[in-house]
Amino acid sequence: MKKETEQLWASEKYTVMAKGYNLYKEVQGLMRDAQTNADYEKVTMLIAEMKKKPFERRALCNTLEHVWGYFKKSAEEVDKEHFFSLLNTLRESDEEYYDETPYEIDLFLQYLLQKYPSEYLSRSTFIKN
Known part of the structure; x- marks a missing residue:
């Protein structure tokens, strides 16, 4: 167990x-x-x-920053800029709760995981495969 x-x-x-x-x-x-x-x-x-x-916006932003840690050393600048642009849009949102990760962010996380593989993150339910 x-x-x-x-x-x-x-x-x-x-x-x-x-x-x-x-x-x-x-x-x-x-x-x-x-x-x-x-x-x-x-x-x-x-x-x-x-x-x-539901996801709390503030907690979701914090989690995304944690997940970014798996990509930050290998990510190209263009990917970094896009990630933080999506994150800032989420931070500025008026919505406090989300039933799921916003679609654009989820899609970009999938892209990052494919481009910069992480065995640990690939087993996470946070990033849909």
């Missing part, structure tokens, strides 16, 4: 972070302290509940 929960957390970490940083920290703490199958089951159920919540 421990290994499965750790794999689940690795794949859902950025999705949960984009729902709310406090939610991310809650799961991170539970993962750190988990010892029994019941503990890991609780984490699994909590992740499932959090996935139902």
Whole structure:
């Protein structure tokens, strides 16, 4: 159960972070302290509940900056400029909550992942494949 929960957390970490940083920290703490199958089951159920919540704009922007860290060393300047243009548009949006990552951003993340592969990010549910 421990290994499965750790794999689940690795794949859902950025999705949960984009729902709310406090939610991310809650799961991170539970993962750190988990010892029994019941503990890991609780984490699994909590992740499932959090996935139902909408993305918070501020948390989504923070998560995008974290994800950008996987690309920043290899990304061309044109890709960097486009990414931060999309991020700034999101930051300036009047919407506070999103049911999903805005389409243009999601599409660009897929492009970045294809152009600058990351095995870890490819397993993340945050970037749709």
